[in-house]
Every structure is written in structure tokens, then in C-alpha cells.
Amino acid sequence: MSIDVNAKERHGGEMKLGYHNDVKNHDVENAGRGVITLDLNDPRPLYMQIVESILRLIENNRMKLGDSLPSSRKLSGELGINYHTVNRAYEILIHDGILQIDRKKRITIARGISESAIGRIGMWKMKIWGMIEEMISAGFSKTDILMVLSSLIGDVAEGYN
Amino acid sequence: MSAEILYIIDAAVLLMIGFVLSVVPYINPPFIQFGVRLPEEVYSNRKLVMLRRIYSSASIAISAFLAAIEYFFGSVIPGYLSLIGFVLIYLILMLVIYLKIHYTVMKIKRTFKSTGTPNDIVATTLTDVDSSVNPLIFVLPWAAVAIILAVGLYLYPSLPSTFPDHFNAQGVANSFESKTLLSVLSSVLFIGVPVSALLDFLAIAVLRVGQIQDPSRPIGSKLSIKRFNRVNAYLLVFIALIVDSIIFLTSLVMWQIIPRGLVLIVTLLPALCIIPAVMIVALKVGQGGWRTMARDGGSGKIVRDDDRLWKGGIIYYNPEDSSILVPKRFGYGYTLNMAHPVSWLVFVIIVLVPVAIFVFVVGV
Structure with missing residues (x-):
């Protein structure tokens, strides 16, 4: 038997029951595990945002090994987006071994984030993505960006030491 | 029964439609009013309260007006088209009123949208929410169809060789048919079977709907839309059963088990159950199930425009x-x-x- 010490931090506090009180608390709490949020105005492609959301949920322990995800049709229906977008995100994660499809065609979480390439590099790639995109749209060239980055790396490493 | 009764029924139908439409503004979620997504606090804005009242009272007043015309001048309006025509006129008028209010609400929204850039966030929870219904309910309409068929087949040998297959509103037969298996069972085969299939299909399709209505409350929204779907699946099966029971009762009239004079009552009474049932459910769960929604930490402001x-x-x-x-x-x-x-x-x-x-x- 294990005690879920993070339960309160995960979905405590913020869950207030509104309108009518006929919603069972555990319903809300169970459903509250993995919320996925996409910004349709974000310049990053939607499938990248989905990949990032899922990675973050695994990172924060909101989704654990063996937890299943909704089918791409179901998820796209809830979000009101194209199911190919969700499919593409799932394919990336399956390719990297974070998700897997089991016998019953269920998509489940196969591995922790630390054991996968996307987990190690991809998270950071995605964090930097937005910034680089902004720099490109602000008119920076590839060499400009590289210069800024390498000088920053120098500065940060110096400060760190 | 006289033609007067027909006009009364037509007028009552018009009034009932008016009554149904009058509650629509109150069924819809506070964050979507007259088809416009709004910050929730706008719901109690004086102008919006007024617009809801205008729509409600207009729907009743216009239907009452048309019902009065139908009742007093029904005899001069040509034949059976009068009710359909009146309903059409009524719905077009209500659509015009709706659109007028819709664009007014859009204007109100613009005055409230003061802060920040327009958002476009969509959100849901990855955890599955159970939206299953008892699969037996899908069998119920078919069970009803089977019962009607069985009764028809059982009675078949004792039916006269010709029987009336159409009655006017006074219960007087005005069309006859000779007895064949097909003619005896025609209403159950040509209405009961397709209606049961269609409503079962709709119920299954409805259970798969999942669009989140309020992304600022992804969990509550998902739970409520699933509950909404489930309620509607039951409602669709209920409607299928009502249609089947109408077919059963009219078949019994046709097979001369129930006196012909009752034809109007046996068709109208079950049909009249549908509207109150839908209204009670609609008022209880709200459109998209918002009345059952949990506030899972949502801010209530628009995150999806x-x-x-x-x-x-x-x-x-x-x-x-x-x-x-x-x-x-x-x-x-x-x-x-x-x-x-x-x-x-x-x-x-x-x-x-x-x-x-x-x-x-x-x-x-």
C-alpha cells in the first residue's frame, strides 16, 4: 500500500465545487490528474505543444507509468482540433519510447522522462524553441542567434563558476 | 369531435413551442449567451438580463398571437398546411429576434473586452471520464418493435380482409387497404424500424461528443459534457420508445382493438410526454451540462474566444x-x-x- 503524498499539492485547494454540488469530489480529483492546455495563438505548432504538455505531466508525476491516454480522436474532439495533430504528437512520443500502444490499442505511458532522448534533450529544445522563433521574427539571422547564445553560454557558465 | 378541436390543438401546439423557446436563454451557460462567448460576470449585466427577458416574452407573446389567429380564423386558413405554415412563420420571426439580440450581445461584449490580447486557449484532461451507459438501453426500442410485430402477427388471422389505414381527425376512416402482412405491419416496419435505428445511432453518436465548453474549467467541462451526453442518450432512447408506443397504439386502432374515436388521443398523449421530458432534462442539466459543472479552479474569464x-x-x-x-x-x-x-x-x-x-x- 502506498500513500499519495502529493495528492493534496496536485489537485487540492483549487478544486472548488460550483454551480451544483452533485459532482462527486473523487470524480473531479480523478479527472484532475492530467490537464493539457494548448494556446492556439502560440507560434509553436500544436503537436509540439501537445508533446510538451504530456512530457510535463510525466515530469510532474501527474501521469505515471502505465497510465493510459485518450485515443487521438477522443482527445482532438475534446480540444476541437484535427486528430492528425494529436496523432503526430503521439507518434513522436511513441517513436521516442515514452508512449506505447498495447494489445488493446490503448496508448499508455511506457517510460519515465529521464530514460528517453526527448526527455533529456527535447524538453530543453522546446523551451528554447519559442525564444528562437521570436528572435527570427524580430529579424535575427541564424548567425546572430548563434552568437547571442554562445556569448550567453559563456556568461552564464562564468557566473555559475 | 368537430373541426374546432383541431384549431384548439393547433393553437395549443403553437403555444407549447412558444413556451419551449421562452426557456432557451436560461438553459444556456452563463459564459455563452445568445451564441456569444462572454466573461461570466457579464451574465448579470442589466442589459443582458433585459435581453433574456425580451427573448422569453417575445417567444410567448408571438406564439400566443399566432395561436389566437389560428383559433379564431382557423376555418379560413387553407387545410392542414395551417399549423406547419404558422410554425414556420413563428420560427423565422424568432430567428430574426435571436439574430438581433446576438449582434447586440456582440456589441456588449466589445465594451467589456478591455484587458489584454484575445486569448485562444483550449484545454482538457487526459484522464478518462466514464461516459458509458447501460448498453441494454439500445435494445429497448428493438424490443418494443418486436412486441408490436408479435402482437400484429398474433392478431393477423382474426383481422378483417379490408381495414382502414387512414383516419381523419374525427376518427372517421377515409382510406382502406386490403389485408396483407405488409399492410398490417406497415407502420411498425416503415416507421418503427427506421426510427429505432436512427435514434439508437444518434444516441451512440452523441455519446462520442466531447468538445470542452469552458477551457478555463477543463475538468468540470469534461465531466459536464459527458454527463450531458449520457442524459441525452437516455432521452433519445426514451423518444424512440414513445414513437414505438404511438405506433403500437395507432396499430391497435387500425386493428380495431381500440375504438377509432380515440385515434387522436392515443397519438397525442404519448407525443405530449416528449416535450415536458426534454424541458425538464434541459432545465436540470443545462446546455452542455453546465448546470452540473464543477468549478475546477477556473477563473471564469474567457480563455477561448x-x-x-x-x-x-x-x-x-x-x-x-x-x-x-x-x-x-x-x-x-x-x-x-x-x-x-x-x-x-x-x-x-x-x-x-x-x-x-x-x-x-x-x-x-
Whole structure:
């Protein structure tokens, strides 16, 4: 038997029951595990945002090994987006071994984030993505960006030491 | 029974439609009013309160006016088209009023949208929410069809060789048919079977709908839309059973088990159960199930500004969305995503089937 010490931090506090009180608390709490949020105005492609959301949920322990995800049709229906977008995100994660499809065609979480390439590099790639995109749209060239980055790396490493 | 009773029934139907439409503004969620997505606090804005009242009272007043015309001048209005014509006029008038209010609410929204850039956040929870219903309910309409068929077959040998297959409102037969298996069982075969199939199909389709109505409350929204779907699946099966019972009762009239004079009562009484049932459910769960929604930490402000995807707040057109069915914005139930090719197919079928039935009925 294990005690879920993070339960309160995960979905405590913020869950207030509104309108009518006929919603069972555990319903809300169970459903509250993995919320996925996409910004349709974000310049990053939607499938990248989905990949990032899922990675973050695994990172924060909101989704654990063996937890299943909704089918791409179901998820796209809830979000009101194209199911190919969700499919593409799932394919990336399956390719990297974070998700897997089991016998019953269920998509489940196969591995922790630390054991996968996307987990190690991809998270950071995605964090930097937005910034680089902004720099490109602000008119920076590839060499400009590289210069800024390498000088920053120098500065940060110096400060760190 | 006299023709007067027909006018009373027509007038009552008009009044009932008026009554149904009058509650629509109160069925819809506070964050979507007259097809416009609004910050929730606008719901109690004086102007919006007024607009809801205007719509409600207009729907009753106009229907009462048309009902009065139908009642007093029914004899001068040509034949059976009067009710259909009146309902059409009424719905067009209500659509015009709705659109007028819709664009007024859009204006109100602009005055409230003061802070920040327009948002477009969508959100849901990855955890599965159970939306299953007892699969036995899908069998119920077929069980009813089977019972009617069995009773028909049992009575078949004792039926006279010709029997009336059409009655006027006074219960006087005005069309006769000779006895064959097909003619005896025609209403159950040609109405009962397709209606049961259609409503079962709709119930299954409805259970798959999932669009989140309020992304600022993704968990509550998902739970409520699933509850909404489940309730509507039960409602559709209930309607199928009502249709089957009407078929059963009219068949019993045709088979001369129930006296002909009761034909109007046995068709109207079950049909009248449908509207109160839908209204009670609609008022209880609210459109999209918002009345049962839990406030899962949502701020209540608009995080999704998707008004541009809803033409006039009624027609959903979103090529980015793979969904075919989505919860309606104004009214109760679901609507089609007209950017999806399958929706057009469904739409054509929805339009063609009544036309075909009408042509068939008039032709025969």
C-alpha cells in the first residue's frame, strides 16, 4: 500500500465545487490528474505543444507509468482540433519510447522522462524553441542567434563558476 | 369531435413551442449567451438580463398571437398546411429576434473586452471520464418493435380482409387497404424500424461528443459534457420508445382493438410526454451540462474566444476540428461542424428524408 503524498499539492485547494454540488469530489480529483492546455495563438505548432504538455505531466508525476491516454480522436474532439495533430504528437512520443500502444490499442505511458532522448534533450529544445522563433521574427539571422547564445553560454557558465 | 378541436390543438401546439423557446436563454451557460462567448460576470449585466427577458416574452407573446389567429380564423386558413405554415412563420420571426439580440450581445461584449490580447486557449484532461451507459438501453426500442410485430402477427388471422389505414381527425376512416402482412405491419416496419435505428445511432453518436465548453474549467467541462451526453442518450432512447408506443397504439386502432374515436388521443398523449421530458432534462442539466459543472479552479474569464467559428452563433464552421457533432451554442442539444464533409452528407439526409416522406405521403 502506498500513500499519495502529493495528492493534496496536485489537485487540492483549487478544486472548488460550483454551480451544483452533485459532482462527486473523487470524480473531479480523478479527472484532475492530467490537464493539457494548448494556446492556439502560440507560434509553436500544436503537436509540439501537445508533446510538451504530456512530457510535463510525466515530469510532474501527474501521469505515471502505465497510465493510459485518450485515443487521438477522443482527445482532438475534446480540444476541437484535427486528430492528425494529436496523432503526430503521439507518434513522436511513441517513436521516442515514452508512449506505447498495447494489445488493446490503448496508448499508455511506457517510460519515465529521464530514460528517453526527448526527455533529456527535447524538453530543453522546446523551451528554447519559442525564444528562437521570436528572435527570427524580430529579424535575427541564424548567425546572430548563434552568437547571442554562445556569448550567453559563456556568461552564464562564468557566473555559475 | 368537430373541426374546432383541431384549431384548439393547433393553437395549443403553437403555444407549447412558444413556451419551449421562452426557456432557451436560461438553459444556456452563463459564459455563452445568445451564441456569444462572454466573461461570466457579464451574465448579470442589466442589459443582458433585459435581453433574456425580451427573448422569453417575445417567444410567448408571438406564439400566443399566432395561436389566437389560428383559433379564431382557423376555418379560413387553407387545410392542414395551417399549423406547419404558422410554425414556420413563428420560427423565422424568432430567428430574426435571436439574430438581433446576438449582434447586440456582440456589441456588449466589445465594451467589456478591455484587458489584454484575445486569448485562444483550449484545454482538457487526459484522464478518462466514464461516459458509458447501460448498453441494454439500445435494445429497448428493438424490443418494443418486436412486441408490436408479435402482437400484429398474433392478431393477423382474426383481422378483417379490408381495414382502414387512414383516419381523419374525427376518427372517421377515409382510406382502406386490403389485408396483407405488409399492410398490417406497415407502420411498425416503415416507421418503427427506421426510427429505432436512427435514434439508437444518434444516441451512440452523441455519446462520442466531447468538445470542452469552458477551457478555463477543463475538468468540470469534461465531466459536464459527458454527463450531458449520457442524459441525452437516455432521452433519445426514451423518444424512440414513445414513437414505438404511438405506433403500437395507432396499430391497435387500425386493428380495431381500440375504438377509432380515440385515434387522436392515443397519438397525442404519448407525443405530449416528449416535450415536458426534454424541458425538464434541459432545465436540470443545462446546455452542455453546465448546470452540473464543477468549478475546477477556473477563473471564469474567457480563455477561448472562438466566436469567429460560430456564424451568427448558430452555425459552427471549423475546418481545424475533426469533430462532426458539437454542443450547440444557443438552444439545447448538438449541432454539426459544417466544415466537415460528413456534416454535409448528414445535413442532406436530414433535409431529404422529411421531403421524401412528404412527397410519399402526398403522392399516395
